[in-house]
Amino acid sequence: MHGLIFGGLRENMIGDDISIRRSIGAHKIATFLREHHYDIEVLDYIHAWTLEELQTYTMSRVHVDTIFFGFSSTFTIESPVVNEFVQWLRKTYPSIPTVSGSQNNSMIGLGCDWMIFGFGEYAILELLQYFQGGKEPIHTNRIINCYDNYRAFPKSDLTVRYQERDHISDREILLLEFSRGCKFECAFCSFPVLGVKE
8 A cells, every 4th residue: 555545524514513525635636646556545534533443444554665644625624533643643654754635725734744735636646756765846845736836737537436445335426526727717716726728
């Protein structure tokens, strides 16, 4: 296993009720890295796991070829359990870097070794090559901004290929990505990927 990516979305609904979902970004990154001959496993629903379960799972998967631990969510993934888990990973496996990824810099508080924000396929590939002795990627304080560097938009193949080990249920609704960016450039919009004509 070259990498483990922990993903999930957690949204407060009403009171203590929460919605826990898969993170499409984790599976998009996993698909891309698998196409580049990396063995990647995704563990979804991170907010439904206890710290002890996350530790046991990780210890059963890590071996000499493990290059990184990833954390993926559209926005933040932080919670007391996730924060404690990241610190446990950094202490238990100090030679294996932790990397967070999201659409903006909201995951900075997670305290990972590296952070990627934006569409991160090309950036994570560069970062893994760096972890294996390659050239250091373009970054500022170990934060890679994919809206400026390693742009993955437009991108013609947006396919996500799930595997048996992703444990997709028959009745599960999965997210789809049809395109990246917006072809318009409205003055009021703050989305960073505008004017994409393709």
